[in-house]
Each structure stands twice: as C-alpha cells, then as structure tokens.
Amino acid sequence: MAPSTFNLKDVVRPNIWALNPYRCARDDYSEGILIDANENSFGTCVNLKNSEISLPKPKNNAKDMNSDTHIERYPDPRQLEFKTLFAKLRGLSSPNCMFVGVGSDESIDIIMRVFGVPGKDKVLVTPPNYGMYITCAQINDLEIVKVPLLLPDFQLDVEKVKETLKNDPSIKLVILCSPGNPTSSVIALNDIKAILEFEDFKGIVVVDEAYIDFVEETDNKGSVATWVEKYPNLIVTQTLSKSFGLAGIRCGIAITSEEIAAIINKTKAPYNVSTPTSLIAREALSDESVARMKANVKKIIEERTKLIEIFKSLDGVGGIPGSSDGNFILVQVVNKNGVPSSNRAYKIYKGMANNEKVVVRYRGNEYGCEGGLRITVGNKEDNIILIEKFKKLLNETIDEE
Numbered sequence: 153m154a155p156s157t158f159n160l161k162d163v164v165r166p167n168i169w170a171l172n173p174y175r176c177a178r179d180d181y182s183e184g185i186l187i188d189a190n191e192n193s194f195g196t197c198v199n200l201k202n203s204e205i206s207l208p209k210p211k212n213n214a215k216d217m218n219s220d221t222h223i224e225r226y227p228d229p230r231q232l233e234f235k236t237l238f239a240k241l242r243g244l245s246s247p248n249c250m251f252v253g254v255g256s257d258e259s260i261d262i263i264m265r266v267f268g269v270p271g272k273d274k275v276l277v278t279p280p281n282y283g284m285y286i287t288c289a290q291i292n293d294l295e296i297v298k299v300p301l302l303l304p305d306f307q308l309d310v311e312k313v314k315e316t317l318k319n320d321p322s323i324k325l326v327i328l329c330s331p332g333n334p335t336s337s338v339i340a341l342n343d344i345k346a347i348l349e350f351e352d353f354k355g356i357v358v359v360d361e362a363y364i365d366f367v368e369e370t371d372n373k374g375s376v377a378t379w380v381e382k383y384p385n386l387i388v389t390q391t392l393s394k395s396f397g398l399a400g401i402r403c404g405i406a407i408t409s410e411e412i413a414a415i416i417n418k419t420k421a422p423y424n425v426s427t428p429t430s431l432i433a434r435e436a437l438s439d440e441s442v443a444r445m446k447a448n449v450k451k452i453i454e455e456r457t458k459l460i461e462i463f464k465s466l467d468g469v470g471g472i473p474g475s476s477d478g479n480f481i482l483v484q485v486v487n488k489n490g491v492p493s494s495n496r497a498y499k500i501y502k503g504m505a506n507n508e509k510v511v512v513r514y515r516g517n518e519y520g521c522e523g524g525l526r527i528t529v530g531n532k533e534d535n536i537i538l539i540e541k542f543k544k545l546l547n548e549t550i551d552e553e
C-alpha cells in the first residue's frame with residue numbers, strides 16, 4: 153500500500169496545480185476547413201513522394217486529419233492512438249495514465265518542473281546514475297541529494313534512503329533507475345516497494361525503465377509499470393530509444409496515475425510529439441514490429457552473454473560488475489596487479505576511439521566504477537571487432553603502470 157500520508161496537492165508545485173492549461177481550437181475540432189492555427193494550407197514544401205523520406209501510413213480508422221501524414225498541420229496534442237496501443241502492450245488499463253514526450257529526457261525534465269520548486273526542493277538520486285538526472289536538476293535549480301548504491305552489486309541502500317528522506321522533507325523526488333546506467337543492474341522489486349511504501353516520504357518515486365525490455369524477469373526482477381494502478385506516488389519512465397531501436401525519433405513515455413498524467417499533460421508544450429515521430433511510434437507497436445523488437449532483444453541478450461564470458465576471460469579485465477540486465481555491460485579494467493585501474497581504462501578508451509574507430513564509454517570517474525568502461529552490446533560483426541581491438545589495447549597498455 154502507498155503511504156496514507158501521500159497527498160498529491162502537497163507535492164505538485166502550487167503554480168502548476170493552479171495552472172490553466174493552454175488550449176488550442178484543435179483540442180475541440182479537428183475536421184473540416186482548418187484555418188484556426190496559422191498553418192500552411194498550400195501544403196508542405198517537401199515533396200514526400202519524390203524524396204527519400206517515407207513515413208508509415210496510419211493504420212487506424214480515425215477520421216481526424218491528425219492521424220494522416222499531413223505534416224503541414226500541427227500534430228495531435230494528446231497522442232491518444234499511440235497511448236492506447238502502448239497501454240495494451242504494457243498491460244495498463246487506461247491510455248489516460250500516460251505522458252508522451254521527446255524521449256525520456258523530456259519526461260525527466262517535466263517531472264522535475266511539475267514537482268520541484270526551484271531553489272527550494274531537492275531530488276534524491278543513487279549514484280552511479282544516468283547523468284541527465286543531475287543536469288536536469290541543475291537546470292531546474294533543484295538540489296541533488298546522493299545516496300550511493302551498495303557495492304559491488306549496485307543495489308539500493310534502502311535504510312540509508314529512508315533515513316535521508318525522513319530527515320529532509322524538502323526532497324520531493326526519488327529517482328531510481330532499473331536497470332541502471334552505467335550499472336546495467338536492476339534494482340530488486342522489494343526495495344522499490346519499500347521506498348514506495350515508506351510512510352515518512354510524501355513525495356514521488358520515479359523509476360526509470362529505459363532498459364526494461366532487456367531484463368529477464370524473475371520474482372524480484374522486472375517492470376513496475378503496472379504498479380501505477382496501486383501506487384499514486386509512482387511514475388515509471390520508458391522509451392522507444394532502446395529495445396525498439398528508435399532513438400532517432402525521440403519518443404519517451406511516462407506511466408503514472410491518471411491524476412498525475414493529467415497534471416503533466418497540462419504542463420507540456422501542446423505539440424511536443426511530432427507527426428513523423430507519432431506515425432513511426434505507432435508503427436512500432438504493430439504486432440509485426442513488436443515481434444521484431446522482441447527478436448532483436450533476444451539476439452542482444454545472446455550477444456550480451458557471449459561478450460560477458462569473453463571479457464571475463466581476458467587478462468586485464470577484473471570482471472563485469474553487477475547483473476548486466478541492460479543492452480550494455482560494464483567492463484572493469486585492472487592493472488597488472490589485478491587492481492581496478494581507471495587510468496588504464498581511459499587509455500584503452502582513447503586508443504580504441506582514436507586509432508581503432510571503436511567508441512565505448514569511459515565511466516571510470518563514476519562512483520563505484522573504478523576501471524569502468526561501459527560497452528553497448530553491438531551486433532555479431534561489431535562484437536568480433538570490439539574484442540579484437542580491445543585485446544590489442546590491453547596488450548599495448550599492460551606495461552604502462
């Protein structure tokens with residue numbers, strides 16, 4: 153059960169609670185001669201038929217012009233078609249419990265804007281974490297409170313989080329990331345539940361599930377998206393950037409109570425999701441596309457398993473910390489004495505990028521990630537080259553420490 157002390161009105165910024173949303177004529181009318189929004193009735197200057205660009209045709213029966221490829225028109229502000237399909241995919245009972253935005257990055261930003269009073273409220277994060285939480289908090293003038301994950305498994309320090317929340321009522325948001333970035337490790341469901349049910353915290357728990365489709369579910373491992381139906385203090389962010397392979401269209405989804413979704417939706421810019429994005433996003437939820445997404449996820453998990461075995465066997469690699477539940481792994485580089493070495497990891501990172509044209513991500517400066525390189529699971533061919541070049545750089549850097 154969610155804490156009985158939770159009261160949404162106390163958590164939303166007063167100016168947002170009182171906000172009268174911007175309304176356009178298109179909210180009420182979307183058929184007929186549309187000369188209400190200063191669009192260009194002569195059509196777009198781009199000849200879609202003769203260009204390389206081809207957009208999917210909408211497969212729905214909706215009659216409104218927003219559902220067709222009319223890019224000279226503003227897009228549908230509500231994205232109801234997409235939300236209905238996404239609710240079905242994720243087993244949610246209503247399309248009204250969602251916000252759709254320009255990637256999870258917009259979700260994270262708008263959540264901070266809705267709940268955090270600049271210069272006053274705080275956000276709790278659990279390093280090592282996705283860098284945008286801190287960047288976004290800084291932009292929104294919200295102070296960051298850090299409770300690091302427990303090492304070596306990158307799990308939540310539940311007692312420390314609770315104690316911190318209890319002692320500081322200005323913390324409005326807790327952001328958990330499962331699987332985490334750069335940890336690639338899920339947070340145990342029991343631990344997420346413990347924070348959601350903590351009576352002394354009256355704020356919002358955000359669970360970032362950008363990589364959730366790569367998780368092999370168990371009793372204590374998996375998505376909490378459907379929990380929004382019983383926890384009014386929960387927001388789950390998901391994205392089409394990862395498992396769906398659609399990072400380029402920028403489409404993220406925040407799943408939450410209908411009440412919170414309504415508040416976020418009245419705060420967003422009216423036309424935040426473009427028509428091309430919406431058309432491709434809806435196509436991504438067709439049975440055929442979802443089947444392809446799942447098949448790709450399966451292949452990525454297979455490649456992930458292979459990569460983990462290979463990296464673990466290399467001299468110069470201390471291990472793969474965490475449970476590797478995402479589409480990437482965290483490789484720990486060690487020196488010749490077997491001690492994690494960020495110095496050597498950095499040299500490998502630079503050498504691979506500059507000389508071998510293989511770009512991984514150096515994470516050795518992050519909390520608990522000494523010697524860390526975050527490596528996305530590539531396709532078979534990429535991975536063969538990755539291993540070859542990585543071994544080469546291990547050899548080149550062995551004597552330098």
Ligand SMILES: Cc1ncc(COP(=O)(O)O)c(C=O)c1O
Binds near residue numbers: 257329333362390392
């Ligand atoms: C944990 C996490 N959340 C969110 C994002 C951003 O996702 P999107 O592309 O939907 O903005 C990323 C991107 O790498 C990420 O790692």
